[in-house]
Amino acid sequence: MNNKEIVAQAIFDVVKEDLSLETVTQLLENPKSVDHGDVAFPAFSLAKVYRKAPQQIAADLAEKIAGTAFEKIEVVGPYLNFFMNKEMVSQAVIGQIAKEKGNYGDSTVGAKGNVPIDMSSPNIAKPISMGHLRSTVIGNSIAFILEKIGYNPIRINHLGDWGTQFGKLIVAYKKWGTEEAVRTAPITELLRLYVQFHEVAETQPELEEEARAWFKKLEEGDAEATELWQWFRTESLKEFDKIYSMLEVTFDSYNGEAFYNDKMDEIVTMLEEKHLLQENQGAEIVDLTAYDLNPALIKKSDGATLYITRDLAAAVYRKRNYDFAKAIYVVGNEQSNHFKQLKAVLNELGFDWSKDMHHIPFGLITQGGKKLSTRKGKIVLLEEVLNEAVELANKQIMEKNPDLPDREEVAKQVGIGSVIFHDLKNDRLNNFDFVLEEVVRFEGETGPYVQYTHARAMSILRKADFVIDETKEYALNDKESWEVVKLLQKFPDVVMQAAEKYEPSVIAKHSIQVAQAFNKYYAHVKILTDDEQKESRLALVYAMATIIKEDLRLLGLHAPNEM
Ligand code: ARG
Structure with a gap:
């Protein structure tokens, strides 16, 4: 209670x-x-x-x-x-954490229900953007949080691997590309080809026609088109996987847009049978005036399907395949209308489960207050950002603790972790500015600060040779420890709140509060003094470290024992 x-x-x-x-x-x-x-x-x-x-x-x-x-x-x-009664509460809380350890705060409200989480979902042949980074880390954290309250999360990378742009890429590659260039730096080269296509197409509009024809071939399963597309996809994924392995995010499915190529006819037929399709200048649309939304464009005049057509097929597929309790889409705020349209069309089709679909939007990462852009030259390469963060972390560890045994591994956990933490600590809808030096700082409200507090607690426990004994009673009644106890007691409610709001920042803020309260405690109380409360104080340190570690795990960060 x-x-x-x-x-x-x-x-x-x-x-x-x-x-x-x-x-x-x-x-x-x-x-x-x-x-x-x-x-x-x-x-x-x-x-x-x-x-x-x-x-x-x-x-x-x-x-x-x-x-x-x-x-x-x-x-x-x-x-x-x-x-x-501080003694009663602290005894109950510490006792429960001693018993349950990282499982403190677990619940079964999710009743093992499946929750597909559409996350990351970058576009093939383009650099993975800061927006995709946000989707990746927010989605990953939401997955951990939902799992903690008893759901079964399914991480889906809905790759942007289909659409007319692949016709353009094939044309550009055949005209100006070489196999070697793509192999050496796939995304840089594919992006270059894509940009070149648009430049040249300005004076040679017939290229657009050629591109459409190639995409049509691709849709129909033409061998050459399929082989090229497959290759672009594989090479791009190799680069994305570098980022995913740095972030330690894994996916249960990489079924992207292409996966639904043969599943859209059924959707179009359903829409026809329900008389929902209307012709509009040769294109097929679903009118959504009743929802106060623009019409959903299902098929272009040349018969090509669109982003939303594939999302319709994906939603139906996920319902059938996973019988989901709810389905989540972690995608930037700028796609809000798309997801409103998606739900509206499904509702028109009579799928009442569309109410269980939730778009989880988030704000932009900016630099100097301006939107980051992937246009010509101005790409912010995520891999570089992550590598720099690790380097900065390494430098700081060298200063603080030069003899740390596995320094490189810890620097990775701290550097990468700092970028993830920074992304998750503010309400997800907020825009925020990215300044690497601020992100990796060991002081202030940062990931390294929280990790450092955990490491400090672990070092106290090591020094004292303390091992928690779950059969013992540990109780404290001083007002310094009380602030820490209250925050630990709150943890199960914090998890529930984060899950209900799909808001990892609730967890991040809790971890900061615990770290701050603990550091204050540490500054005011001599933990290792030999008196009758020593064991209880150490038990509190243990409980605090356990919960901070669990907070960090839910965010997708490690809690190194030393740093
Ligand atoms: N590939 C898209 C983009 O980069 C995001 C896809 C989001 N997921 C979805 N089911 N629509 O903008």
Whole structure:
């Protein structure tokens, strides 16, 4: 039980006749300052029932509420301030963490339901962008969080590996490309060819026609077109995989847009049967005026399918294949309308499960307040950013702890981790500026700071030769430890909140708070002094390290034992 639940129950036992447990719970407040206790109850709402001044009611209640759960109950005007029994709470919390370890906060609300998470999903033959990075790390963290509350996440990389651009690429490659150039630097070369195509097509519009013809061949399974496309895809994926292995993100499926090539006819037929398709200048559309949305373009006038056509097929496929409890799409905010249209068309088709589909949007990563662009030359190469982060981390570790045994591995965990953490620590819809030096700092609200706090705790435990014993009772009653205890106690609620909002930042913020509270504790209390509380203090250090490590795991970061 959390503190609010304990207080609510205690009040309810006294006012049973007049208020429901739910009402009491809703009325409870978090006092602004620790001097006002841990939970507060305003007595105003009982004034009418009891026909007495709220002050009097508060005083009466305080006398009637019994039990050992509270150190004291203070009456301040119409307010009842509850001070929890620190010894009882800390004993329960530390004891539970000692038993459950990283499983503290697990729940079964997900009932093993499948949740396909559409994440990362870069486009073949183009550099993976900062936006795709965000989708990757946010999706990965949401997967861990949902798994913790009992869902079965399925990480899907819906690769952009289909569409008219592949016709253009084939044309450009056949005209100006060489096998060797593509092999040496696939994405750079393919991007160059793509850019060249557009430049030349400005004066030679017939190229567009050629490109359309090649894409048509590809759609129809022509051998040469398929072989080239397959090759572009394989080479691009090799480069993407470098990033994924640095981030330590794995996927359960790489079924991208091409996978749905043979699954779209069925969708078009369904739309026809329900009389949802309309002709518009030769193209086929679904009118979505009723949803206050632009029409969904299903087929172009030349018969080519579109992004949304493939997403329709993908949604139906995922429902059939995974029978999902919910389906999540972690894709930038700029595609909001696309996902609204997608859900609307599925709803028109009578699929009531479309209500279980959620677009999880996020904001932009900017530089100097400006949007990063992949256009000519201005590509920010993710691999470089990650490598630089590792180097910066390495430099700082060299200064702090030059003899660290596996320094290179730790530098990787800290450097890459810092980029992930920075991405996840703010509400996902916020835009944020990326300044590498800030990201990798060991102080402030950064990943390295949280990791460093964990390592410091581990070093204290090592020094003390402390091993947690789950059969022992550890309890603390000082106000310094109380701040840490409360944050640990809150962890299961924090996980639930993060899951409900699909918001990893809730976890990241918790990890920062725990780290800050712990560092304050460490500064004020001599943990290793030999007295009768020493074991309990060490148990608290152990519990804190366990939860910080779990916070970090849910975000996709390691917690090195030394750094
Ligand atoms: N490839 C797309 C892009 O880079 C993102 C795909 C997102 N997923 C989806 N099912 N539409 O913009």
